[in-house]
Amino acid sequence: MKIVFRLALLAAAAAFCFWLWTILFPSPEKIVLRKMASLASTATFNADASSLARAAKAGNLTDFFSPDAQIVLDAPGLADHTFSGRDEIRETALAGFATLNSLEVKFLDTTVQISADKQTAEVSCTIELNAGDNKDYGAQEMHFQFRKIDGAWLITRAETVKTLS
Amino acid sequence: MQNVNDPRPHWLRVLAVGRRPKATLVRIAVLVVTCFVTFKFILLPIRVEGISMQPTYHTGEIDCVNRLAYLRHEPQRGDVVSVRLAGTSVMYLKRIIGLPGETVAFHGGRAFINGQPLDEPYVKFRCDWEHEPIQCGPDQYYVVGDNRSMPFELHTQGRADRDRIIGKILL
Numbered sequence: 001m002k003i004v005f006r007l008a009l010l011a012a013a014a015a016f017c018f019w020l021w022t023i024l025f026p027s028p029e030k031i032v033l034r035k036m037a038s039l040a041s042t043a044t045f046n047a048d049a050s051s052l053a054r055a056a057k058a059g060n061l062t063d064f065f066s067p068d069a070q071i072v073l074d075a076p077g078l079a080d081h082t083f084s085g086r087d088e089i090r091e092t093a094l095a096g097f098a099t100l101n102s103l104e105v106k107f108l109d110t111t112v113q114i115s116a117d118k119q120t121a122e123v124s125c126t127i128e129l130n131a132g133d134n135k136d137y138g139a140q141e142m143h144f145q146f147r148k149i150d151g152a153w154l155i156t157r158a159e160t161v162k163t164l165s
Numbered sequence: 166m167q168n169v170n171d172p173r174p175h176w177l178r179v180l181a182v183g184r185r186p187k188a189t190l191v192r193i194a195v196l197v198v199t200c201f202v203t204f205k206f207i208l209l210p211i212r213v214e215g216i217s218m219q220p221t222y223h224t225g226e227i228d229c230v231n232r233l234a235y236l237r238h239e240p241q242r243g244d245v246v247s248v249r250l251a252g253t254s255v256m257y258l259k260r261i262i263g264l265p266g267e268t269v270a271f272h273g274g275r276a277f278i279n280g281q282p283l284d285e286p287y288v289k290f291r292c293d294w295e296h297e298p299i300q301c302g303p304d305q306y307y308v309v310g311d312n313r314s315m316p317f318e319l320h321t322q323g324r325a326d327r328d329r330i331i332g333k334i335l336l
Contacts, residue, residue, distance in 0.1 A: 109252020126251040136215060138321070139255040163250050163257065164308065164323030 028153070029112045032121045032146055035153055039064050040105045043093075047102040047132055058093035062086040065155045066147060072159040075140050102132035108139075121146040121153065124161075207232055208335065209253060217310030217320060218258050220289050221245070222334075230256075234333035240264075240306055242278075243287075245334040248308060248325045256331060257321060260287070263299075263307025265327075270298040274313060290314035299324065306330065 026034075042060050045053065071083040083089050097103070110125040123144040129137040141161040146153045174184065183189035204210055208229040213222045222228070222245075230247045240246060240261050247256040263269035268279050271294040276283040280298075292313035301307050301324050309322035 108254040109250070111251065124251045126255050128255065138215070139250060141250040161251075162323075163248065163329065164321060164325055165305075 028114045028118055028121065028148075032112045032114070032123060032153055033110060035064065035146070036107050036110055036123060036125065036144075039155075040107050043103060043105040045097065045103055049102070051098065054097040055094060058090055058097050061093050062090045065089055066149055069155055070157050070159075072157070074162070075160045100131045100133075104130040104132070106130075107142075119148045209247070209331065211247065211256065211258070211334075213258060217312050217315065218245070218260075219312040221260075221287055221311045222258060229335040230332040231335050232332040235330070239327075240330055240333070246306075246308065247331045247334065248329050249331050253331060257308070257325075258334065259308035259310055259322065259325070261306045261308055263301050263324075265301050265303050265305055267307070268298045268300045269307040271296040271317070276309070287311050288313055292317075302326075304328075 022030075039061075042057055042064070045057055049057075065086055067086055068084075069086065069089065071081075071089060073081045073083075083092050106128040108126040108128060110123060113122045115121065123146060125142055125144070126139050127142050128139045131137065141163050143159050143161050144155055145157040147156045148154075209232055210227065210229055213226040213228065214224055216224065234244075242261055242264055244261045245258065246261055247253075247258055249256050262276050262283060262285070263278060270277045270280075274292040274294050276285060277298075288311055290313055292315075294313060294317045296317060299307065304327045305324040306327065307323065308325050310320060312320070
């Protein structure tokens with residue numbers, strides 16, 4: 001009985017250590033998933049958010065992107081757009097945040113694939129937008145490329161995916 | 166007040182866990198596992214949103230997608246199917262009008278398959294869509310909504326790869 005108890009205690013201690021290890025040293029997948037969640041919350045703002053808060057959010061948004069990042073949009077009902085570099089992304093975000101009443105961004109079905117050298121990651125997800133204006137923005141499949149730059153995972157490319165060609 | 170010598174369990178306990186609690190627990194476990202397997206792998210519950218499938222399906226309707234519908238045969242023309250995006254949280258609900266290898270075009274609001282007009286009794290709202298022929302690949306199906314009163318550019322439609330078709334709508 002004593003041995004069983006000790007073994008159970010040992011197993012519990014091992015499980016705790018493993019859990020602690022995953023908290024202290026998360027896998028690259030988890031880091032990228034957290035980045036995506038953080039990106040969604042940074043892009044989300046309420047209707048009562050001040051202009052200053054919106055501008056700050058637009059500024060913070062660029063921290064997720066590498067200096068040479070590209071956003072390529074080609075979705076039904078929208079004109080094709082390509083935004084290159086942090087400055088253009090910030091300006092577009094500033095303009096967008098100023099005109100929208102509010103914005104809620106959700107990334108659904110997010111899957112992360114880390115490359116063998118653990119320096120790049122491919123992320124697929126469905127983005128759902130709600131701008132609080134009763135307009136149906138639908139859902140859009142997106143693809144992100146992340147690269148580890150100076151220890152931080154940054155988006156180098158974000159593009160819409162044509163689900164139906 | 167219940168007699169302490171009465172071997173019968175209290176009626177509240179009987180109501181909560183039955184006369185044989187172990188058997189009740191087993192039944193609950195079986196029910197939970199059955200529901201999980203059914204609604205995760207066989208019937209995918211969905212809530213319809215948007216107007217592209219009107220008047221066949223309306224916003225707010227609840228339905229299920231049969232994921233086993235195409236185990237024995239491939240999707241057929243006229244089937245209403247769900248097409249996944251990155252996953253199954255959000256899916257397109259569309260009708261198949263073009264099969265692999267076929268050419269789909271729209272002239273005067275009518276769909277043409279390989280140059281022949283397609284009879285579509287489910288289309289109630291006519292339109293004036295004009296679109297050049299599009300050829301489906303060997304593993305592609307042309308899907309479109311029943312509501313053709315929307316402008317062509319705003320109506321999500323096109324060729325869907327076979328692996329994106331999750332299943333057929335149940336009702």
